[in-house]
Amino acid sequence: MRSLPPFFCLLAGLVPDPTMAQSDVDTLPGRALDEVVVTATRTERRMGGLSVPVTTVGREAIRRSGSLRLGDILAEQTGLAIVQGFGRGIQLQGLSPEYTLVLVDGEPLIGRMGGVFDLSRVTVGNIRRIEIVRGPSSSLYGSEALGGVVNIITDGAGSGRVGADLRYGRFNTSDISAEASRRAGRLRVSAFLNHNASEGYSLLPNALQQTVEPFRRATGQVQLGYTASPRLSLRMSVRAAEDRIRNTILVQNLGSRLLSRGYEQNRDVNLAPTLVWKPRERVTATLRGYVTRYGSDQRLDVAEQSGGYADRFRQTFHRLEAQTDIRTGLRARSTIGLGSVMETVRSNRYDSLETRRQARNDYVFLQHDWQPSERSAVTLGFRYDHNSLYRAVWSPKLSLHRRLGERWRLQASVGRGFKAPDFRQLYLNYTNLAAGGYMVFGTQVAGAEMRRLQAEGQIAQVLPRFDDLQALRPETSTGINAGVQFQASPRLLWKVNAFRNEIGNLILTDIIAFRTGGGQVFSYVNVNRAHTQGLESDLEWTPASRLRLSLGHQLLQTADRGVLADIRAGRVFGRDASTGSSSRLDRRDYAGLPGRSKHMANLKVFLTSADGRWNANLRLLYRSRWGTVDVDGNGIINRPDETAPGYLQVNVAAGLRIRKGISLQAGVDNLTDHRDPSNLPGLPGINPYLTVSWSMPRTPASSTPKHPQP
């Protein structure tokens, strides 16, 4: 059995894991620091030597937690909150979903709605490992990596695994996964299929419109790897996914009911060919291509109306990228990359389905890291993005790592992140006739549309904001992370990280004009500044070899800087819920940005029997109250009735190996049946399930070869 060439492992998604053969993840805390991750630096690094905070979630943890979709497992990680609205989005370090980049094997998934990438679109069935990098990472990944990066590493070809899972749970939820992986000489191939369906549920009794409508989702992925020579290898991944969700909308007005039925259908296809060439011992060149297409159709048939409503959205993202890693001596290495992205969008939300909007982005990134001594490391990187639609952006990052003795590790980083104005902010052309006749225009079309409306005499007043529209800038953030890792013993690891993100140029919708009759015209402007800051802490303890405990906590504080300035100036007021009287607010009354909990915590206990036949786990997830919607008209969260109550979710699961190759898992999510229809529509009541898994026993030859460390 020949070893995989080390450079092959630089490809995201194919990092051999020596522990994979039998138990993929049972990572002891002591070994967690030896784990190899790729997302933080775009090269293979050991966790313990990293200078930025990274969390990994392994295959075994995902399986034992009984997760189905990406959002399920991310919700159980420290500091990550699931945000509902346009699907399930992820909040990282207190930043909204549009500021976290979601990657599959290093390539971005597209098709965000309202800025949110719906995590339900991704199955966890073939995920080998999830890497979560906290803090701005635009110096490597460009746009959207303000809060951080979530990189999903799928099972690579060559794992040798053949198996299937069948799960059934409440609400007629079924999930079927099958995978097969073969290795034949220089060729490795794997295939994966998943089908997930549910009747959905209704948290309110007798509702015509369910809280979650019936859906079905299918995912398929094929991966190929070919080692042409020790110096040259190729890889290809093809992934396709489709969702179909029923859509029922009931509007009741003055006794009349308007029932609309329809569906939403989303499709995406990704194609990622990669070529790795190692011309010399110290040089690795990677050429990556990526083609992805996303299509979304929403169709509603409105009763007693012909035509109904149809919404179509098509997006493509094509990228070509070259990356070269050079080791210059024992203690230094450099990475240089350059690439080009062509992105297009067409939709009837914009001008028409025929009008194709496009943006081109060319970029270069550099990263150099060196070790001044055995105990310290410095990484310096920057990236330059030149875009056809907005101003060029520089994203620098500096990070430091230092070991103090055998037990302490310090890490600190400062970096800039950005998010480019998206197509919606540039090209949306939307008129809502129902809710007061308001209109929303992207900045690139607002000028022409306003001239048209003015010519038609529809505009009553133009606000000064309108003149600022041409200069929409990318949203930016500066993030500082500083942390300590304390390895008290091989069985106890404590990690703590303090962070602060200073966000500028936040793009918000704002009124640019009023129509005659009072209707508002909105567009997008760079106005707000905000900050998020907090403390993340993770304790991992293995008191006995078969018992693993972890305790995570995040303390978070957020604020809109404009609101803080207004409060200082004494210009923010609130209204008492019971007396109706107004009063001036001070800093303590302001609860920060909506949707953010001050405390989030998790406690997990994983237990495995001595013979490995059975296992069990208990996971407690806590979230303190968070702001929902302004009620008293001041636009900020300052009253108890403007928040959702905090809650504790209890999940349990247990697994049993019946005989070789066949195992059972039973679990109950939300054991205490916690429900909050208005604030937690994504949390059904108590949710029991049963899974049967089959896997073909692997021959010793097919186990992953030992990987020489770089």
Place this chain on the structure above:
Amino acid sequence: MKQYLSAALASVILIASCRKEGDGTGTGTKVTVATVRDLPADTIIGISPIGQPFGAGKFTFYSLERNEVVPPTDSATRRWDIGLRGTTLITNSGNSGPGTGGAFVFVGLFEDLLRVPADSAFRTDNAPTNYAIPAGSNRAWFVYNPQANLVTPIPGRVLVIRTAGGKYAKVEVLNYYKGGQTPAVTAPDDDKIRKQRFYTFRFAFQPDGSTSF
């Protein structure tokens, strides 16, 4: 129409909460703070085919001087000080009426506004594009939340009104829904539509013509 008017009149409750000049520099005339409840302002009578609720398009006229509803037949007189139609408020000024009215929006607390500032710039109406009290969400007295489909008065906004007769009053809108209670965000749209356009506001009128309250 008569029923409508008398109902509106009946709903006007005078709270006899008199208090003295705050700074003692005024004329000494006591200012009475009155609260008007459930004053209908072009309430919803139907919904257009595209789903937009509408009223009859008529203003409700109110005299702050006399604390009473003024019949629409007197709309062309100086008998009223403010007119209310949906979220649009007019003053008896400019092209809205023959009076010498006007208004501006003061940012601060009702209680803290003890005197109309000397440098105040009263605006007059130029319907339908430019009102003394600017129309639209988040401009003068209210904010409209399209997700919640609710109109909420902004706390800390006082409408300083020059009456038709050139005297001064201060007005704070307290609520826009029947019963003085804004429906919950989760209330059915039906509720939000039926109950809207009923004003609860409090005001203080200075009868002696001075600028102090």
